[in-house]
């Protein structure tokens with residue numbers, strides 16, 4: 001599977017998407033793994049009865065903490081008080097420089113999961129400087145050896161079959177490796193262990209940082225993060241300011257949600273709470289650092305535009321991957337949708353919210369269908385659709401990312417009152433023999449796509465309304481486009497003008513109630529409540 005790239009334009013992205021969708025086996029494997037997660041969530045749902053309350057608490061925590069520089073300062077003070085060395089890197093380059101400095105004189109580092117290290121392309125930089133980076137999570141190691149993109153935060157290689165992994169390992173170890181999963185895990189565990197015992201520095205991420213206690217919380221199942229953080233002399237935690245929460249209780253809430261939503265389990269095998277370097281005071285009651293664990297623990301906060309971001313909501317993400325599982329676009333194209341370290345629409349938002357429009361375009365700004373399915377399942381209720389629309393408006397205004405197809409669709413809406421580039425009169429064809437009145441208190445709004453592509457749905461909707469005694473009217477070929485597609489393409493003026501004109505038509509037809517069977521039209525007509533209020537017309541789906 002091709003990796004998500006930085007700053008690729010939409011034309012370039014189309015070629016990448018074409019290649020990605022051609023790899024059907026990988027996409028099938030990914031979707032199958034997603035179903036397994038959903039099945040496990042269903043099985044265990046009864047064991048986490050307070051799920052909704054936990055999500056509510058998470059949202060409130062994120063609203064209160066993300067972007068709060070005082071809370072960050074409190075976390076830094078508590079961490080320092082506990083003996084951590086804390087570095088704040090303003091941007092990716094400063095972060096890479098700081099890590100290079102921490103690893104001075106070393107030629108090997110072992111590492112466990114950390115999205116931000118992918119975001120700042122740490123491994124590429126270290127490898128280029130002659131420092132070998134060994135991923136210790138099995139999935140991450142597979143992806144590292146395969147040179148492909150991870151497809152899910154906790155199941156990075158879940159698109160690959162055991163056969164593919166066996167071939168990959170056979171090549172890596174230069175001898176046949178069986179397809180038996182136990183053998184595959186054993187052989188890689190042994191190799192990773194041989195690196196961990198040699199490494200003098202280990203890098204991990206953090207799932208949360210508790211400001212009050214000055215604690216780093218790391219969740220994992222394999223045990224690798226414990227080894228990376230305990231066995232080497234130096235443990236470097238690479239994280240971001242939005243991981244700071246007020247207390248350990250809040251951190252546990254994050255871990256609980258993240259575990260259930262990303263794996264279906266209700267608790268992970270390990271929750272490490274690191275509150276400083278290892279030390280002993282068993283000799284004359286003097287403190288000596290580095291007994292069984294590391295002498296030094298460094299926490300590196302990578303800001304990289306986060307504190308200054310105008311829209312902070314994308315930083316509410318806890319990386320659970322629920323949005324990927326339920327995203328219709330991601331299920332079709334895989335990880336070409338997203339930015340390094342942040343798969344799917346949230347990757348687009350994290351780039352765009354920091355003003356990185358080229359990167360947002362390269363991450364697939366126009367791959368999002370604006371369906372809102374991600375928001376429904378997101379524990380932080382991140383409104384990706386809204387964020388994507390804002391970035392599209394901005395990039396459109398600056399002339400970036402426009403495709404000839406977009407221009408054609410927008411012209412079609414202006415000229416034909418539909419985005420499908422067909423003459424307006426064709427929109428009324430489906431209703432021509434039904435004898436529907438053009439005026440009436442209840443008006444059926446079929447919408448462009450239903451009228452032109454799913455005529456049977458429109459006819460059935462009319463039959464249903466009639467059976468309910470509604471006597472629906474229909475505007476026939478005079479029905480306009482609701483403007484939904486224009487808004488999705490970032491042309492707010494066109495979208496608003498279409499909504500306004502639709503309501504003008506509804507009033508002229510004497511409608512008090514407009515019923516539509518199209519979810520897109522329903523959402524577009526309800527998008528400007530002030531227009532609906534002004535006309536006093538209710539829209540129902």
Ligand code: SF4
Nearest residue numbers: 317318320321323378
């Ligand atoms: S955007 Fe929401 S659903 Fe997606 S990974 Fe982040 S927290 Fe999970």
